[in-house]
Amino acid sequence: MGKFDGVLLASDFDDTLYDYHGQVPQANVDALHYFIRQGGRFSVATGRAHRTFAPYAHLAPMNAPAVLSNGSALYDFAGDRMLFQTFLREQAPQDLERLAQAFPEIGFEAYFGEEIFVYQPNAVTDSHMAKVGTQYTLCTRIADMPTPWTKVILQQDYGYLLQVQAWMKEHCPGAYEVIFSNKYLLEVTEAGSHKGGMVKKLAEYLEIAPEHIYCVGDNQNDIPMLALSAIPFAPANCAQEVKDWGARILCHCNEGVIAPIVEILDQRY
Secondary structure, three states: OOOOOOOEEEEOOEOOOEOOOOOOOHHHHHHHHHHHHOOOEEEEEOOOOHHHHHHHHHHOOOOOOEEEHHHOEEEEOOOOEEEEEOOOOOOHHHHHHHHHHHOOOOEEEEEEOOEEEEEOOOHHHHHHHHHHOOOOEEOOOHHHOOOOOOEEEEEOOHHHHHHHHHHHHHHOOOOEEEEEEEOOEEEEEEOOOOHHHHHHHHHHHHOOOHHHEEEEOOOHHHHHHHOOOOOEEEOOOOOHHHHHHOOEEOOOHHHOOHHHHHHHHHHHO
16 A cells, blocks of 8 residues: 555656656656555556557556557557557548648658558658657558558648648548647547547546546647646646646656656645
8 A cells, every 4th residue: 555546647758758868867767666666556648659659668667558649549568458449530541632632741640550651751750750760661642551540640840730730620520639749740530539538548447536647748639638637747848838728837858757746746645
């Protein structure tokens, strides 16, 4: 038994738990060891898919299933099994064909199982693949990409993607979640599949009461789970949208933002 029995802490990965130097600060690791020893359950809730997060899953102690693919998957790394997964609707390739006609400079990554298929890769694609350390299969025709897709990441500059986001909401109303994970990556998942929905499902799976859920994240795609959090936390490097939304701002991710959260919870419990 410990003071954090029945408490769930869910953290975004990139630029939150994982810092700008490509590592998990030791302060985070030490704080999580203490949190877990005292009975807490820790999960990562990331936009990364299983393939792109699995090589990094060992970097910090994690004793709860992970929320992957921006909320379209729940994966138990301890048991090496997928607990739950959602997929884009059957006509998603046709929707993306229409999008590509309307926005001929768009590029995107489509996630099918453990494979990543890319249409019209650009500088954003190259940067993203380098960051996650994986390869992809190039497709010159969207129709050649196997389905179903767990998610799609649309890629271009921010101004262009804002127009794409508006088009998706107008032409595919209610079909998808279309949300930024950073200014160059616009994530598309099934309607209702976001970090908030999957963290809620995780809490139910672990029998964690809603008032004992705590979340931390840095970008727009984290807001659905921050809305669940008894205290919504964010690192100082978070996007302006997160600041404007009203998250409690702590230190920069490079300084180890999990440590002050655990200190706050230590006083709260």
